[in-house]
Amino acid sequence: MYLKTGIPKLDELLDGGIARNKSILFYSSPGVENLPFAYQLLLNRLEQGDHVIYMVNNKKPESVRYMIKNIGWDVSEFEKKDKFAFLDVYSGLLGEKSKEKFSVSDTANIDKIQEELINALRQYKNKNTIVIFDSLSNLLDICGTPEDIIACLHECMPDIKRFNATPIFLFTAWAYDKKTLDKIRTSFDCIIDLKAIERKIILRNYFNVSKASWLRKLRRKDIPFKISRPGGVRVYIPKILVTGPFNAGKTSFIHSASTSAVSVDRLGTTVALDHGHVDFKGFSVDLWGTPGQKRFDPILEQLGSESLGVIVLVDSTSPEGFERARAMFELTKTQGLPSIVAANKSSLKGAMKPVEIRKIMKLPKDIPIIPVSAENPKKAMKNHPCKLKQKDVENILSGLFEMVI
Template identity: 55%
Template sequence: MVISTGIDLLDRLLAGGIKKGASALIMSTPGVEDLQFAHQCLFAHLNNKGHAVYVVNNKKPSILKATLKEFDWDVSPFEKKGSCIFLDCYSGLLSMKSQEKDYVSNPTSIAETSEAVFRLLKKVKKPSLLVFDSLSSLIDLTNAEEDVLSFLKRLKSQLKESNTTMIALFTRWPYSKTTIDSIEELFDCVIRLKAIEQKVILRSYFSVAKAKWLAQLEKKEIPYKIVSPGGVKVFIPKILVTGPFNAGKSSFIHSASTRAVSVDRLGTTVALDHGHVDFRGFAVDLFGTPGQERFDPILEMLGGEALGVIVVVDSTDPKGFARAKEMLELTKTEGLPAVIVANKADLEGALSSSKIRERMKLPEETPIIPVVAEDIKKVRKNKPCKLNPEDIGKVFEKLFETIV
């Protein structure tokens, strides 16, 4: 049995989620957003009829709840039912009266904090989740790294007895290497968050560094961003959509996107299309290329930094297949993960996927997805048309399989 993190791809890397009764450390470098990883898991667990204790020692619980609401994760109904309990380990630092039923008067005391946590773990019903926000703040408040480690050892023993799963947030400030290594060693699972600078832009990545319940760990660095509402999304900053003139690139981008814009409209084509896609926990930016040869000089620039490519061809126009191959070469995207969209697949004269593969001399591993209009009666000449959502979903499923 597992507890879902609420993040589809992370669940896949963990073979379904965090094993019940296990402890997971979300370790981030300073400046990297980590809170939403815990919040997304918390809300998914509560929605799945679970119970949770949330220990917060670095902000007022009211601010925490407001942040949850911003992401459409309103936990107040679960609080009223008693399935979500907040332990306030912050108000006491400011000598303020806590608004929570459960609080710690002296958050700098490890003994008082641990006593309150253990008491609530006995009180809460199963299946239960403990969110600790955060371990690094606990170290800073108590200034006692050894005592925090001792507390974690006792806590792990208690979690095992009650089959409670824990998620703890930890920012990797310049603590001693011994402390950091010891904390990592205590946890069954370690999820690392970091930012990497790419041409002056910082991109955030998550990876699973450790999961004791897995025989084999798939080590991948997954790009992500935090969106509100929505939370953690696997972020693919650039997918190129290319193909011959009038093949249906604009129709694909506009049909796939939650929001799309077109620039420099000329007759039946759009010189540049841009769209944003939210699909099953992925956030993707699509960039279209013009199909006319007069735009060839800028194709290499448009293909720069793309992580994958969608090639749209007209199934009824074999003459365009050579042009599609040429555009792949011009955009310098050959070798990137690619999917061929065989548009207009239901029209008279449309070639089958096998015939298209043969004509384009494509390897077997390159997916070809037939795509049709959602309603052929609504198709208008020289206008982007709405494509079948199920077909578009198949395109993204195949592409994301190869990218991540």
């Protein structure tokens, strides 16, 4: 049985989610956040009816509650229903008495920690429990030699699984020796790497699945991500270019697709940039629209730089604009990037079908052409953006995002 993490692209890489009772390691490079992945996963599992034990040894449980709320969620109702509980392995370090249901005062004693964990698991036996270990790095630093901790991991894993629990470990690869890091990576059924990669002089965060013992074949993809507050983990596409002739519907598309959109220096048709932000199916995406007038052609290549995908708007009722759309596509220097043509005004009389548009624009078969139309064409006003049908917009976004990632 697979457990969905609540991060759609990660679930896709895992062919449906993490396998129940398998050990999972979020392995992050220094400076790359792993906590939001754990928070999103635990909230999703709680909402699906599972129980969660959160072992924390590097901050107060109250800090975890605050950080979860900062992302936009709340575990208090699950605590009241005894579906979520902390195993506090931090308060004792400060000489304070813990207020949590489960706790260990001798925070450096790995045997005591293991004993209290088994006690907690016994109380949640056979209740589909997720155990979050925050963090494995601190266990290595405080509770003995790396060899001792790794040996303890191997010893307690069967006990955790015996209680129908799925262990999730958070680890940051600080300056440990290679031998220790290699032993850690071989100790888990699944490893999800969180890392920063420099591409085109820009440093971005990515996740991938480098190990999953239950899969015959891994989908080896680096997925760019960002942490939204509120919102959690989002697949991040920093720039999608929206281009096409003036009056093709670029502004209408960006405003219809975006949770927030701005049209700069509007006077009739847009004479500068449209910018919108999209939160859609776990994606966080910035849309950038180009001006359609020819006098802006010299800056189109600059606008196309750093784009990861392109949406070309055309007016289905105006074939004379198809050549201009193709020329703008070429001027942005984005040919070869994932691209979709949005055939706007497709419900109007005289609108050309995608097969006809493809022939006139001489487009290869690997560039989809998707019809788009206004929710209420009769209310559309000249030189003003109008609301496009949500399903049409989502078809374009879904198609392009899958091509980009």
